[in-house]
Amino acid sequence: QVQLVQSGAEVKKPGASVKVSCKASGYTFTSYDINWVRQATGQGLEWMGWMNPNSGNTGYAQKFQGRVTMTRNTSISTAYMELSSLRSEDTAVYYCARVNIYFSDGMDVWGQGTTVTVSS
Amino acid sequence: SYELTQPPSVSVSPGQTARITCSGDALPKQYAYWYQQKPGQAPVLVIYKDSERPSGIPERFSGSSSGTTVTLTISGVQAEDEADYYCQSADSSGTYKVFGGGTKLTVL
Numbered sequence A: 001q002v003q004l005v006q007s008g009a010e011v012k013k014p015g016a017s018v019k020v021s022c023k024a025s026g027y028t029f030t031s032y033d034i035n036w037v038r039q040a041t042g043q044g045l046e047w048m049g050w051m052n053p054n055s056g057n058t059g060y061a062q063k064f065q066g067r068v069t070m071t072r073n074t075s076i077s078t079a080y081m082e083l084s085s086l087r088s089e090d091t092a093v094y095y096c097a098r099v100n101i102y103f104s105d106g107m108d109v110w111g112q113g114t115t116v117t118v119s120s
Numbered sequence B: 001s002y003e004l005t006q007p008p009s010v011s012v013s014p015g016q017t018a019r020i021t022c023s024g025d026a027l028p029k030q031y032a033y034w035y036q037q038k039p040g041q042a043p044v045l046v047i048y049k050d051s052e053r054p055s056g057i058p059e060r061f062s063g064s065s066s067g068t069t070v071t072l073t074i075s076g077v078q079a080e081d082e083a084d085y086y087c088q089s090a091d092s093s094g095t096y097k098v099f100g101g102g103t104k105l106t107v108l
Helices: none
Strands: A003-006 A010-012 A018-025 A034-039 A045-051 A058-060 A068-073 A078-083 A092-100 A106-110 A114-118 B009-012 B018-023 B033-037 B044-047 B061-066 B069-074 B083-090 B097-099 B103-107
Touching (some): A003 A092, A003 A106, A010 A018, A018 A092, A018 A114, A034 A068, A045 A092, A045 B083, A058 A068, A078 A092, A106 B033, B009 B018, B018 B083, B018 B103
Parallel strands (some): B009 B103
Antiparallel strands (some): A003 A018, A018 A078, A034 A045, A034 A092, A045 A058, A068 A078, A092 A106, A092 A114, B033 B044, B033 B083, B083 B097
């Protein structure tokens, strides 16, 4: 079945970087954009940016520009989100989500989430 | 930066109709989407393109749009519908996506 499986939880110190992976299966990875969304504990969803796995083109939310990098490895159908200069406010669950043009660019498949904890 | 505004909470009794609104200046130009999120789970798309429902989503979920406000309506609310609901859209240029702050639906 169609699914996105994310890497496991991470604990990082302030100032470090984290790289979260998102492995796609059950569909053609290069045919659908991947978006990244995060959610701090008890808070709402926050959109971080998008990546086109076919071209590698990306677009980032203004809040994260300069700190986030979204990449992919098409040979293993995996997308990555790297966030640098981590601070405590980056502690959150990070989700990858597939964007489906058949749903007018709605996010129809989500990963299970990766918890990133930033603590000294 | 562009914002979508939702009420923090809505409460209804089982069998009643719940309406959750989402307001934003660019909504007349950009599609809206609605996601349901239950505790400890990833969000699920329940409405796309303002009012379309993906297959597998119960017919009691519907969406509508009027000017700068979109509305998610859940008719005949069931206990299993208790969740957080988020609207999502984009700024007027379509460059940046944004989520509303979320609405907690409580089934009394």
